[in-house]
Amino acid sequence: MKLDCKHVWGYISDYIDNSVDPAVREDIERHLEHCEICSAILDSTRNILILTADERTFEVPVGFSEKLHRRLEEEIKKDPESGEK
Amino acid sequence: MCGDSAAHFFMMTTATHNEAQTIARILAGEKELFHDLIRPYERMVYLTVFAMLKNETEAEDAAQDAFVNAYRYLASFRAESKFSTWLTMIAINQARQKLRRDKKVGFESIEETIEDNDGEFTPAFLTDWREVPLEALERKELREALQKAVTELPDKYRQVFSLRDIQGLSIQETSEALNMNPGLVKIRLRRARIMLQKSLVPFLKNTPPAYRRFGRAQ
Numbered sequence: 001m002k003l004d005c006k007h008v009w010g011y012i013s014d015y016i017d018n019s020v021d022p023a024v025r026e027d028i029e030r031h032l033e034h035c036e037i038c039s040a041i042l043d044s045t046r047n048i049l050i051l052t053a054d055e056r057t058f059e060v061p062v063g064f065s066e067k068l069h070r071r072l073e074e075e076i077k078k079d080p081e082s083g084e085k
Numbered sequence: 086m087c088g089d090s091a092a093h094f095f096m097m098t099t100a101t102h103n104e105a106q107t108i109a110r111i112l113a114g115e116k117e118l119f120h121d122l123i124r125p126y127e128r129m130v131y132l133t134v135f136a137m138l139k140n141e142t143e144a145e146d147a148a149q150d151a152f153v154n155a156y157r158y159l160a161s162f163r164a165e166s167k168f169s170t171w172l173t174m175i176a177i178n179q180a181r182q183k184l185r186r187d188k189k190v191g192f193e194s195i196e197e198t199i200e201d202n203d204g205e206f207t208p209a210f211l212t213d214w215r216e217v218p219l220e221a222l223e224r225k226e227l228r229e230a231l232q233k234a235v236t237e238l239p240d241k242y243r244q245v246f247s248l249r250d251i252q253g254l255s256i257q258e259t260s261e262a263l264n265m266n267p268g269l270v271k272i273r274l275r276r277a278r279i280m281l282q283k284s285l286v287p288f289l290k291n292t293p294p295a296y297r298r299f300g301r302a303q
Contacts, residue, residue: 009208013275017256041208044289045282048231052250057228058235060131061141064148068127069120071149075156076116 003031008038016046104168112160119156126169129252130176136247137180139236147183151176166261173248173262206276209286227288234284238277245270246277 003011008031014020015028032039051057104122111118123130130151135144155175162171235243235251248259249270256274260267 006207009279010275012208013278014271016278019256019271037210041210041282044286045208045278048281048285049250049278051227051231052235053253055128057231058132058135058251060128061145064131064145065124065127067145068149068152072120072123072152072156075153076119 003027005031005035005038008032008035009041012038012042012045015042016049105164108159108162108168119159122168123152123155123172126172129169130172132247132251133173133176134180134183136235136243136251137177137240138183143183144180147179148176151179154179167258170254170258170261173252173254173258177244177262206279207283208279209283227285230285230288231281234281237284238280242273242277242280245273246281249274250278 008028011020011024011028015025020028032042107118107122111122127148131144131148134147134151135141138144138147151172155172158175162168166174235246238246244263245259245265248254248262249256254262256267256270259265259274260270263270
């Protein structure tokens with residue numbers, strides 16, 4: 001099936017997740033071969049997701065882990081029965 | 086920690102197996118092991134609550150509370166879902182309680198049944214963005230723009246995006262954690278991604294438009 005740009009945009013998210021039917025995937029790829037606009041939308045979206053997944057982009061606050069484990073230690077110490085629940 | 090992917094896979098598989106054993110040992114009295122059990126999930130839980138509360142201090146407190154609750158109710162964990170999904174559900178509940186207490190009811194309780202009109206969710210055009218992600222990551226400006234754009238997403242989209250794309254949960258895990266139909270997860274994810282693409286275009290390295298060659302997108 002011949003897809004137009006709007007159809008392709010609707011599939012880009014699922015295409016990136018590799019969750020479109022093989023037949024639709026082929027149609028999308030055929031479209032991408034000749035459509036520079038949709039290729040750029042796909043590339044930019046995919047790259048944004050790569051940046052998103054990078055641990056440097058979304059970080060936990062400094063000292064979070066230390067504070068958390070101190071609090072857990074207090075909890076563990078104050079409830080001697082918790083292991084028996 | 087380990088660059089070799091086969092070794093990494095082996096470690097992950099072993100980790101899931103070890104997790105069940107660790108939980109059994111904690112429940113049998115080796116409570117100190119709880120520290121090790123949750124270490125791999127600190128970031129995940131923090132970012133889950135941060136996506137909902139949008140405030141560092143509140144997110145730190147809610148994440149701590151979530152882990153304390155996980156400790157207290159560890160005996161109720163059933164291996165039907167993954168430990169990470171169970172933790173995520175506790176974290177979401179914790180943040181929801183906090184929002185309710187503060188009367189910031191940002192998360193709708195009724196799911197829309199019809200979300201099929203994507204008309205207003207169209208991506209922005211740029212003609213070429215082939216910047217290597219690793220190089221782009223070095224650009225602080227882009228990282229900050231991304232953080233801001235995610236924070237500004239409507240709540241229902243940010244929550245799905247955070248679980249799926251920041252924390253790396255699968256669609257299935259995301260839908261379990263939110264108790265939401267996987268189809269709706271996919272729709273919200275698609276819209277969140279398009280919105281982010283749109284708001285980040287000004288920060289992406291671009292080349293002059295080449296519409297003349299390809300015409301306008303229809």
